[in-house]
Amino acid sequence: MKKIILLSLFVFATMFTFGQANKGLNFGLGLSSGGFPVYVNYDIPVGANLSIAPSVQANLNGFDWITPAAKIDFYFDNMLDIPETFDFYAGGNIGFTIFLDEASGTSGLHAGIEVGGRWWFKEDMGLNLEFSGGTGFGTKLGLSMKM
Numbered sequence: 001m002k003k004i005i006l007l008s009l010f011v012f013a014t015m016f017t018f019g020q021a022n023k024g025l026n027f028g029l030g031l032s033s034g035g036f037p038v039y040v041n042y043d044i045p046v047g048a049n050l051s052i053a054p055s056v057q058a059n060l061n062g063f064d065w066i067t068p069a070a071k072i073d074f075y076f077d078n079m080l081d082i083p084e085t086f087d088f089y090a091g092g093n094i095g096f097t098i099f100l101d102e103a104s105g106t107s108g109l110h111a112g113i114e115v116g117g118r119w120w121f122k123e124d125m126g127l128n129l130e131f132s133g134g135t136g137f138g139t140k141l142g143l144s145m146k147m
Contacts, residue, residue, distance in 0.1 A: 021045035021075050026053075026128050028142015034097075034105075035059040039140055041071060049075045055093070064104040069095020071114070087118040093132065110135045118144050 027040040041055030053071040073091030082088055092113050099105045112134020120126035124146040132138045 021047065021049055021051040021073075023147040024144050025147060026142060026144045028128065028140055029060065030057070030138050030140040032138030033136040034065060034138075035061050037067075037138065037140075039142070043073075049078060051075070051089075055095070062101075062104075064101045065097055065099045067095045067097045067110055069093050069110065073114070073116075085120045087120075087126075089117070090115040093134075097135075112136070116140075120144075120146075 023045060024043045030037045030039060037057040038060045039057035041053040043051045043053045045051050051073050055071055056068045058066040071091055071093040073089040075087060075089045077087055095110045097110045098107045112132050114130050114132035116128060116130030118126045118128045126144040128142050128144045130140040
């Protein structure tokens with residue numbers, strides 16, 4: 001039991017040191033099974049290697065749906081010894097897709113997983129690319145800004 005407690009304390013302590021997760025705003029365009037979305041999300045670190053992000057995306061061609069959601073991502077930068085100018089993460093998302101035009105589809109729960117990365121070409125500005133799948137599939141490309 002002592003070993004489990006010590007290991008748990010060690011893991012908990014290392015989560016809050018030497019991490020890449022930063023507060024930041026991400027926005028851009030995508031290609032998905034539901035059209036061409038425009039998206040925005042805000043990363044909030046909850047540990048050195050973990051972030052949560054409220055997000056929203058809407059269909060750019062016709063604005064017939066909108067999806068408010070939440071993401072949780074784990075950053076592999078330290079584990080893989082990736083330079084600070086890059087981020088590599090994977091995680092999951094859950095939200096609710098609302099169809100504004102009932103003829104376009106049925107509103108409902110949206111859940112999936114994602115893998116993505118960022119290249120920080122400036123200290124506080126970078127490019128992001130993300131691939132996701134689950135209820136639908138999608139690719140996102142945009143800008144990231146550290147806050």
